[in-house]
Structure formats: C-alpha cells, structure tokens
Amino acid sequence: MEIPILTSYVVSITSKDCWIFYKMTLLILSTLSLPLTAICYFYSKIKLCIFFALIFFVSNIIFAHGLLYEDYTLFFYLLLLLCVVFPVLCLTAFALDVKYGIFCIDTSFSSIIAWIFSPILLPINLIILYLGN
Amino acid sequence: METKKIFISAGETSGDIHGSNLIREIHKKNPSITFHGLGRNRMVEAGMHCIHDMSSRSVMWLHTLKKIPELWNIFKDCTRFFDEEKPELVILIDYAGFNFYLAKSAKRRNIPVMYYISPQLWAHGSWRVKKIRKLVDRMVVVYPFEEAFYANEGVSVKYVGHPLFDELHMREIDEAFVEKMKDGEDKAIVSLLPGSRKQEIRRLLPVLLKTATVIHERNPSVKFIVSCSNKRNLELIEGITKSFASANSNKNLPIEIVTGKISEVIKASSLCISSSGTVVLEIANYHVPMVICYRVSPFSYFIARPFMTTPYICLVNAIAKKTVVPEKLMYRDDYKWLASRATELLLDEEKREMCIAGLKEITSLIGTPGASAKAADEALSMI
Secondary structure: OHHHHHHHHHHHHHHHHHHHHHHHHHHHHHHHHHHHHHHHHHOOOHHHHHHHHHHHHHHHHHHHHHHHOOOOHHHHHHHHHHHHHHHHHHHHHHHHHHHHOOOOOOOOHHHHHHHHHHHHHHHHHHHHHHHHO | OOOOEEEEEEOOHHHHHHHHHHHHHHHHHOOOOEEEEEEOHHHHHOOEEEEEEOOOOOOOOOHHHHOHHHHHHHHHHHHHHHHHHOOOEEEEEOOHHHHHHHHHHHHHOOOOEEEEOOOOOOOEOHHHHHHHHHHOOEEEEOOHHHHHHHHHOOOOEEEOOOOHHHHHHHOOOOHHHHHHHHOOOOOOEEEEEOOOOHHHHHHHHHHHHHHHHHHHHHOOOOEEEEEEOOHHHHHHHHHHHHHHHHHOOOOOOOEEEEEOOHHHHHHHOOEEEEEOOOHHHHHHHOOOOEEEEEEOOHHHHHHHHHHEOOOOOOHHHHHHOOOOOOEEEEOOOOHHHHHHHHHHHHHOHHHHHHHHHHHHHHHHHHOOOOHHHHHHHHHHHOO
16 A cells, blocks of 8 residues: 555656756756847857747747646737747748848848847746746 | 929938939930929929928838838829829939838839939848849949949949039038138137937937047047037037036036038038048048947847948948048947047047048049939930
8 A cells, every 4th residue: 555655755756856857947948048049149140049049939938838828828828929929920021031032121120029029938937937936 | 395204202311412413413414304203302492393392201210110101191192103194214312211112113113213322231231132133223323332232233233423522512611610610729629420310419419528528638628519410400419418518527618519511510620520421421521530430229239230241330431441430339338439539530640641541542532523413324324
C-alpha cells in the first residue's frame, strides 16, 4: 500500500520541479532574447536578429500560454493578436515590399510597429508571473 | 495650336521654389504649355493653375496620420484631373510619400512621369528604388552621385545639377544688412540654423543654445545669430530662446534673432552651426565653415540605424565622400562635442583653411547654375 503513495509523492515533487525549471528556462530565454534581438537589429545582423526574435516570440507565447490560457483564454488570444500577429504581419509586408517594391507607402514604418508592440509580451508575462506567485 | 498640359506636384517649400523656376524655364522654351497641379504661392506666381494649395501640408512621421483625410481628397482631385484633362506629362518634385501615389495613378493612365529631385534613397531605404523603376519614366537628379545610383538600378536618369544654385545666382545679397549684423566690429559671428520645421526647431534649438553658451565661455568676444527661416517660426524660436535665457546662468549671451535673410546671415558669419538639410549647400556656396548636426530621439535613432546606407548625414560630406565638415547625428544633447568642433573651426587656422578649401572644391563641382533649364529640356523631351 505504501508504494503507490510514495510514487505519487515522488511524481508530484518531480512535476513541480519540472514546472519551475520549465518556467525558469522560458523566463531566461524570453528575457535574454529581447536585448539580443535589439543588438542584432541595431548592427544590421538580420539573420541573427530573426533567429533571436523567433526565440523571443516562441518562448513568450509558451510562457503566456502556461500562465494565461486556462483562466484567461480571451486575454491570451488578444495579447497574441496585438503583440505577435500584428507586428509579424507588418514585418511580412515590409519584407515583401523590400523584395518586390509593391507598396507606395514607405513600409519601413512597420519596424516601429514591431518594436512598439512585440516587447509588450515580456513585461505582461513577468507581471502575471509576479502576481501569480 | 493645341495647348499642352503638364501636371506638376510639389509639397514642400523648397519644392515650391524649384518648381516655380522649372515652370518659368519651360515657359521660356514653350509658352503655350499650361501647368496645373499642387504647390504653393511661388508656383502659382510662376503661372501654375493651383488644384490645391500645399502650404501647411509639409509633415513628417506620425503627423502624416492626421493629414490622411485631407491628402486623400487632394489625391482624388488629382486623379479626376488625370481622367478629365489627360495631361501630357506629370512632373513630381520630391515629397516622396504622396508623390509616389500620384506616380502610380499617372502610370495606370499611361501618362509619362518625370521625377525631379529624388527622395534621398541613397541615404536610407534604398530598396525603394524598385518602386521608382516601376512608377517613374525618368529621374532628373540634382546630386552627381545619384546618377550612378539610379543607372546601376536600371532607372532612366539625368543629372542636371542643383536648382538651389539657380536660386542663389538670382538672389541679390543685402550687403548693408550684412554690414549691420557685423556692426563694424571685428567680432566673430556664429550663426545657429535650427531648420525650418517646427519639430526640428523644438529638438535642435535648445542644443544649439547650450552649444553657444559653451563657445561663449571659451571665447567671450563671439556674437551669435539665430536664423529663423520664416515668420511662422519666429514665435517658437523667440519662446525657446527666452526660456533658455531665463534658465541659463550666462545672462550676457549675445544672441540676435534674424528672420528670413538667410543668405545675409550666412555671409556675415565666421561659422555656422546648422541642422542637416539643403541649407548646408547654401552655406557651402558662401564658403563658410560649418558644424552639422541632427537631433533625433533615442528610439528613432535605434529604429533608423539599420536603414542608413550612407555614413554621412551632411550633403557636403556625402558629395565629397569624405568628412569636409564635422557632422553628428545625435540622440542626446551632445552640445560639448558641437562646441569643441565649433571652437576648433573658429580658432585653428589650419583646420579652418582646410574646411574652406574642401567647400570650394565642392562648389566648383556642383555650384554652377542652369539646373532648372536642363530639367526643362528633359521635361520637354518627354512630351
């Protein structure tokens, strides 16, 4: 009879540790990738910039999903729309414009949108994490 | 004889001046041509039938958003003009944002498009040359290096020289006013030219005034002139100067504000500290040493940095492809740097002479008048 109790105790400790480790990893990744993206952008290292931006977006989306999805699903999707979908769409339009020159408007404006909206993800995640603790 | 119609569009003050000179030159060669379009009082005086007055429509960045409904109505009127009057040629002068839409609209209607005074694609956003290749039949450019830039991208291009030198050639200097500013004394005059847009003045003038304070501490005999490009900016410049004077410990800073008369201000000066822009060519024309700066917010600096494809913000240095005059794109108040460079150019004879020699070399390259006449020839060859 003792073995299942012990097993469940061990499993619960392990999963709790895992979640802390998981959260810490996401926290470090999302916090570090933002300044790295900014540095690469400033020095025009475009491929590295895209790489770190992807890490930033992916880690923050997973982070926000873990923190928000169950209890605040609508807020999670709104956050995703504003801080991920909107800037990424603008940047895609900019990339297409650079490649094919399709718009009359100066699309370099999209980088301003991306740098205003995307970083919001991180402080929101940090605030929710802080409030959750 | 059937009258030919040319549609012409300029949004900025400088575009209005160069547009008016172009209209006059075309009229000299073919008086039967009529001009219709967008511009300001100078173009109307030169004989253009104004579809919309573009005064107070010179905006940048986010301020453009407020003007979208107005600009949309203007655009609709222009396309209606294209449909109803079918002009022989569309001439667009600088003002890239709005003029690109007009170029697209004209192109759709098979109206040839000439673009006079290129947006500075060689300095930032060079990918936009693809749009120009699609929308414009001929680029008529004003800087020598622009010709190679467009030719390499497969755009039909013609270098005509800078029309500012036509304007300067015609302008008569008020020598009495120059002498009045000098006041018969042998004092060095440093003029501060903070630009013509209100946004620029708000950002740059406080830095220039701090610079003046440091220069005055090092050389108390120097006199300062703040150049106000037009009366609309006078109140703003006076306000900034007064509030600076009341907050500053150096109450005896000798500053005079001069409205208009920019050529006279430059000619009376031993040194100019100016914002980056076409005005630097005017300063170069009078062979006056200068320090050039442009002030942006740290965020704008961060955003714009990857798009800058030229190492120079000053046209003089970009034309010379070397640093002839000290320049700095600032994201904070680097007034000590400005004061050091200014003091060097005021006191170090060797540096001063080198700078003047560099300016003479540049004006010998680009300073000859006749750009408007050459641009007129290009326009007429397209009809």
